[in-house]
Amino acid sequence: CEQAMEAGGATAGVGAEKNSWPEVVGLSSEEAKKKIIQHKPDASVHVVPADSFVTMDYNTGRVRVFVDSNDKVTKAPRIG
Template sequence: MESGGVTAGVGAEKNSWPEVVGLSSEEAKKKIVENKPDASVHVVPADSFVTMDYNTGRVRVFVDSSDKVTKAPRIG
């Protein structure tokens, strides 16, 4: 079960960051790394094509032309 970006369970790790939508990419990266220090954070323009592979060490941050986060970043 998932609730607010945190997977339920003992020792659950945050897997999405809806609270960073609307922030700049740098602010979003800081918040993500606070929760997941080993994450490889990738900033991607919102209209870009990306691979569909799933990578538990990667978090993609989609931004608009003003460098604002457009959707909740998540692990994958």
């Protein structure tokens, strides 16, 4: 089952849930939030400055979007 992983980190297959959004890097936080909500409507999307400290707890309902001072996404948001 080594081929079950896609480049984005989501398990391949029918009904697989997306767990990261590398395609939104460079977009504004609002554009990124829209794309994330399209794939995970129940997500709690948190926009966070890139240099912020965040808790290390894992929350399957949360997606953190790290942005720079220009409100551009700096790294791929992911569930957690």
